[in-house]
Amino acid sequence: MRPWLTLAIIAVAAVLLALLPLTGDAVWIQFGINALLLATCAQAWNILGGFTGYVSFGNSVFYGLGTYGTAAAMTQLGWLFPVGLALGAGAAMVLALLLGIPILRLRGPYFAIATLGLSAAMAAVVSNIDAVGANIGLILPLTRADGMFYELALALLLACTLTVAWLARSRFGSGLVAIREDEDAAASMGVDTTRYKVIALVLSALFTAIAGGIHAYWITFINPASAFDPTLNVQMVIFAVFGGPGTVLGPVVGAFILSAIYEVLASWISTAAAFLFGLVIVLAVIFTPRGLADIFGGVRRHGAAYLLQNIRENRL
Amino acid sequence: MLLAQILVNGILLGGLYGLMGLGMALVWGVLNIVNLAHGSFIMLGGYAVFYLFTLAGIDPLAALPIAMAMLFVFGWLLQRFVLNLIVRSELLNTLLITFGLDVVITYLAQYLFTADFRTINPSYAGANITAAGVTVPLLLLAAFLIALLLAGALWLLLNRLPLGRAIRATAQNLVAARLYGVDPRSVYALTFGLGAALAAAAGGLYGITAHLTPYIGVTLTAKSFVIAIIGGLDNPFHIVLGGIVLGVAESLTALYLGPTYTDVISFGLLVVVLVVRPRRALRAA
Amino acid sequence: MSAAADAIAPATAPVLDARDLTKRFQGLVSVNAVSFTLAKSEILGLIGPNGAGKTTLINMISGALAPSAGELWFEGRRIDGVPAYQRAHLGIGRTFQVMKPFPRLTVLENVAVGALFGFHGGIRSMKEAREAARQCVEFTGLARRIDQSADALGGPDRKRLELAKALAMRPRLLLLDEVMAGLTPVEVDEVVDVIAKIRDSGVTIIVIEHVIKAIRRLSDRILVLHHGEKIAEGDPATVLGDQRVIEAYLGTRRQ
Numbered sequence: 001m002r003p004w005l006t007l008a009i010i011a012v013a014a015v016l017l018a019l020l021p022l023t024g025d026a027v028w029i030q031f032g033i034n035a036l037l038l039a040t041c042a043q044a045w046n047i048l049g050g051f052t053g054y055v056s057f058g059n060s061v062f063y064g065l066g067t068y069g070t071a072a073a074m075t076q077l078g079w080l081f082p083v084g085l086a087l088g089a090g091a092a093m094v095l096a097l098l099l100g101i102p103i104l105r106l107r108g109p110y111f112a113i114a115t116l117g118l119s120a121a122m123a124a125v126v127s128n129i130d131a132v133g134a135n136i137g138l139i140l141p142l143t144r145a146d147g148m149f150y151e152l153a154l155a156l157l158l159a160c161t162l163t164v165a166w167l168a169r170s171r172f173g174s175g176l177v178a179i180r181e182d183e184d185a186a187a188s189m190g191v192d193t194t195r196y197k198v199i200a201l202v203l204s205a206l207f208t209a210i211a212g213g214i215h216a217y218w219i220t221f222i223n224p225a226s227a228f229d230p231t232l233n234v235q236m237v238i239f240a241v242f243g244g245p246g247t248v249l250g251p252v253v254g255a256f257i258l259s260a261i262y263e264v265l266a267s268w269i270s271t272a273a274a275f276l277f278g279l280v281i282v283l284a285v286i287f288t289p290r291g292l293a294d295i296f297g298g299v300r301r302h303g304a305a306y307l308l309q310n311i312r313e314n315r316l
Numbered sequence: 317m318l319l320a321q322i323l324v325n326g327i328l329l330g331g332l333y334g335l336m337g338l339g340m341a342l343v344w345g346v347l348n349i350v351n352l353a354h355g356s357f358i359m360l361g362g363y364a365v366f367y368l369f370t371l372a373g374i375d376p377l378a379a380l381p382i383a384m385a386m387l388f389v390f391g392w393l394l395q396r397f398v399l400n401l402i403v404r405s406e407l408l409n410t411l412l413i414t415f416g417l418d419v420v421i422t423y424l425a426q427y428l429f430t431a432d433f434r435t436i437n438p439s440y441a442g443a444n445i446t447a448a449g450v451t452v453p454l455l456l457l458a459a460f461l462i463a464l465l466l467a468g469a470l471w472l473l474l475n476r477l478p479l480g481r482a483i484r485a486t487a488q489n490l491v492a493a494r495l496y497g498v499d500p501r502s503v504y505a506l507t508f509g510l511g512a513a514l515a516a517a518a519g520g521l522y523g524i525t526a527h528l529t530p531y532i533g534v535t536l537t538a539k540s541f542v543i544a545i546i547g548g549l550d551n552p553f554h555i556v557l558g559g560i561v562l563g564v565a566e567s568l569t570a571l572y573l574g575p576t577y578t579d580v581i582s583f584g585l586l587v588v589v590l591v592v593r594p595r596r597a598l599r600a601a
Numbered sequence: 602m603s604a605a606a607d608a609i610a611p612a613t614a615p616v617l618d619a620r621d622l623t624k625r626f627q628g629l630v631s632v633n634a635v636s637f638t639l640a641k642s643e644i645l646g647l648i649g650p651n652g653a654g655k656t657t658l659i660n661m662i663s664g665a666l667a668p669s670a671g672e673l674w675f676e677g678r679r680i681d682g683v684p685a686y687q688r689a690h691l692g693i694g695r696t697f698q699v700m701k702p703f704p705r706l707t708v709l710e711n712v713a714v715g716a717l718f719g720f721h722g723g724i725r726s727m728k729e730a731r732e733a734a735r736q737c738v739e740f741t742g743l744a745r746r747i748d749q750s751a752d753a754l755g756g757p758d759r760k761r762l763e764l765a766k767a768l769a770m771r772p773r774l775l776l777l778d779e780v781m782a783g784l785t786p787v788e789v790d791e792v793v794d795v796i797a798k799i800r801d802s803g804v805t806i807i808v809i810e811h812v813i814k815a816i817r818r819l820s821d822r823i824l825v826l827h828h829g830e831k832i833a834e835g836d837p838a839t840v841l842g843d844q845r846v847i848e849a850y851l852g853t854r855r856q
Contacts, residue, residue: 055408102591109350109407110590113541117586120538124579171717171727178714181703188663188697189770190689190718230534234415241412275427278419282398285413289405314405316490316501 003169006248010165014158021147029146031263033218036153037211039255041232042239043160044207048200049237050245051167053180054104056201057233058115059208061122062092064228066209067216068126071138074217076131085213092209093202100198107183116230123228137223140216149218156214157252160207165248176200177246242284244294289314317449322567324450330563331460332521334556336536337543338467339514345549346487346507347395347403349410353418355537357512360421361387361519362528363429366436376436377458380520384513391512396505403504418533425530436523459521463559466517467552470510474552483507542586561585614677616641616774616805617662622671624657624829631657633829634671639774644796644806646820646837648813650849653826655809656698659776662807663695664688675774692720694772696763698779698809702751709747711762712737712769719770734769741765741795756783764792768799775799775806781815789815817841825849 017036021029045059069088073079079087103114127134167173175196178186187193216222235258243254261280265273287307288295298306340354351357364383368374374382394417402409443454474480486493486503493500522528522536539562547558562582569581615638624632632654639645647655660666662673664685673681680688694715703711712734717723724730738747741761746754751762760780767775777796781789793815800806810816816823816837823840825833827849833840840846 055411103587106590109411110545112407112411113350113545114587114590116538117542117583117590121580121583121587124577124583128574128576128580169727171723171725171730174710174714174717174727177706177710178703178718181706182701184665185697185701185703185766186714186718187685188665188689188695189715189766190686190720190723191714192686237408238412238415241408272423272427275420275423278416278423281416282413282420285405285409285416286398286401289402289409311401314402314409316400316403316504 003165006165006168009249010158010161014154017154018151021150026146029150031259033146033150033153035256035259036150036157037215038235038239038259039252040153040157040160040211041208041236042243042251042255043157043164044204044211045233045236046164046240046245046247046251047167047204047207048197050240050247050251051173051176051180052197052200054197054201055112055237056115056204057112057230057237058099058103058118059204059236060228060230060233061115061119062096062205062208063212063215063232064119064122064126064224065092065095066212067222067227068132068138069209070213071140071216071222072132074140075138081217084217085210088213089206089209092205096202096205097198100201101194104194104197104201119228119230119233123224126228127224133223137221137226140220140222142220143217146218149214152214153211156207156210161248161252163203163207164251168248172196172199180246238281242288244290286311318571320448321450322571323564324452325456326564326567327560328452328456328460328563329567330560331463331556332456332518332525332559333539333543333563334547334559335459335463335466335514335518335521336540337547337555337559338463338470338552339511339518340537340540341544341547341549341552341555342470342514343508343511344544346483347399347504348407349399349403349414349508350407350541351511352411352414352537353421353533354414354511354515354540355533355535356418356421356425357387357391357515358519358522358536358540359425359528359530359533360390361516362436362523362532363425363434363519364516365520366434366523366528369436369438376438376520376524380462380517383516383520387516388509388513390509392505392509394512395508396501399508400501400504418537422530422533429530431530434523434528435526436520436528438524441524453525455521455524459525462517462521463556466514467556470514470552479506539582542582545586546589613641614674615639616643616676618672618674619658619662620672620674622658622661622673623669624654624661624666625669630829632661632668632826635826635829635831636671637824637831637834639805639807641805642800642803643821644800644808644819646816646823647807647809647826648811648816648823649826654829655826656778657829658826659695659778659807659809662774663693663776686718689719689770690722692771692773693776694719694767694770694774695776696767696778696780698782700759700763702754702759702762702766704752705750707748707750708738708743708754708762708765709734711751712765715766715769716771720772723770733771734765737765737769740798741768742791757785757788760784760792764795772804775804777806777808777810779809779811781810781812793818813841 020032041063045056049055066088069091070084073084073087074081099118103111106114126132132138167176175191178191179193179196183193239255239258240251242258244250262273262277265276287310289310302309336358340351343349343351361383364386365376365379368379368382369376402413441455444451445454474484482498482503485496485498486500490500543555543558543562546561547555565581565585566578569577617639620636621634622632623634635658649655657666661668664683668681672679675691675693709731713730716730716733724733738744741764743758743761743765746758754762764780781792784792789812796806796819808816808819820837822835823837824831825840825846832849833843833846
């Protein structure tokens, strides 16, 4: 897609989305906050996962640190919300920096698994710290300002998406993509692979942690199970991959579509929503293994046969 | 004495863990699929044994082979008709689809079996023997021995039987396997079925020693994963050993730091093993 | 042909100075105490039977492998502990025998990575880097494929892409690992011309090749590896006529 077209789409979408609270519909706004925060997480995951190909299941750690950093700063230290956000984001970035260097040496499934282990271990660590409520959690001061949370979440998503748009056409982003395509070749051509991967992880941690912090203040109650929820991480991956990893708009579109589907399913048949959601994932992987972004081109070229062609390519 | 007791508990529990890891490692090693639904297979095996016992009155240990056969068929069908469609796709897609399956299975289980805690409770559930001041729960001992037995059977299958040769050939090189007249599709389906059957055995034994809910899958998947990494993917006995390492580590953690730290240790161990010994982990791939 | 080698002043450090380079893999010696030097704008042909250690030697020079023993000096500084990406910044560029294109990027994007990150850390401006990449693509005869994705290229074009990517790094030392394998005689002649032009622009080159005709035409000097050892080094006519070299190639050592 042409860069100016991408930027135009981002600008129009941002303006339209910013106007949504004017409808005053509380249900829409609440759905919007959730969808925007999830889209931010998917987009943040995309910085590392989509561009370098390193599949992280540890981004929920950054989310959890943002959540706890904000909550602990506000409830235990009496600091202001923005300071709490900064604390949470700072903690997440420091952790990304410290852990990124050893863990990003691992490749393929080993990186994915190490990050999965990391997120489980972090949740267990936090549930043992009494100062942050151990496994009971923390309760934040109640603020009835859904409109503000909505605009904050939108601003964050916009910042994250613009960062990705910059990545897509910058020297730094080219280095990340080269790592994804062939890490050894990238290194031999002069890409400082370790530094690039770590920076991507730190950027990813920054946006994910702020999303966690906003969510904490909005939802006002947090505990280790919800803050470090591994399913949240899987959602990030699915949204990004469904929408098209390594693209600028794909992860956001994927997140909006899938959270809308989930929301509709939940209101329609609440008990079976998760079941159908799982089914959607299975079918999406089978029929569109390269994500939504690929569908448009694929269907234009091959029509409906595109879906069957994917199966032919990947079956045995 | 307390330490000895803890070690014995850890080792026995580790046998069960090893059994969980066996199916995961087999599927991973042969199909190159990290099956995130493995834990939910264990859960299904547990419920199969539970209902065979409570509804049909079949002794849980006798019900194990039946549950294994059921899950074998389930796994075979799943691989042949669903996973086979994406088996050549990239790793991320196999992770996603097995995660999707895990969600589907978990919610079907919740619908069919309800979310109530279930325990398989035969009359001999509490039996134990005491030797040298150490109490050995007989059921855990049986679970340990069954794990060893199945590891031995798997080793024999892979190393001594023609089918095992076909499986190993397929794991090494698809094209070469085809040249030798092996149909990789049927080998894959068989292997996946075997992995599910091993999960069923682990699930039945898990249900006897702990309680079942539809939601145990995720944690058990993660544990199976840790075990497969510690043990490597090559030798079934190493995987049981990996299970024992995890079992002992968890028991010691529970003793010295408290039971809430066991997950810190088991998942911390995973990260440390991966980072400190990447070569070993990479070789296993 | 060896005029360039003679022209070098004795006081200047050689471009590359390998001293007893050795690589062992779990006890197996792949390269054993190989020493040689390279003068500016010189082309060294590296030949030897399969498994002789040629690619291993290249890997140690580019930084893909760390030597087990020995020293490596590049333009007067020791580099055997320097990571691969920094060697690229110093001016060492390479191609891979087992080609490593970035499969889902276009030819231009592939080559642009070299321009963006190569010598001195590359060109900072995306626009200038793409322009530099475009020139390399044209120079290597890939212009008509410039917007195709790399995984759509056939074998010979993939070889050209390897060369274009390395060239875009503006290397001072270029390591070419079998860039002519599988090409037709006409295509080999084209690539030979391209390599000669690159050398004429002041680049020092090591060429691994099995196409002896091309090696003979290009090389100022030839180094022969056999079982990881240097068995001959010198001007092409002498080396290619050497009885030991012929035996190594024809496998008639054991008579």
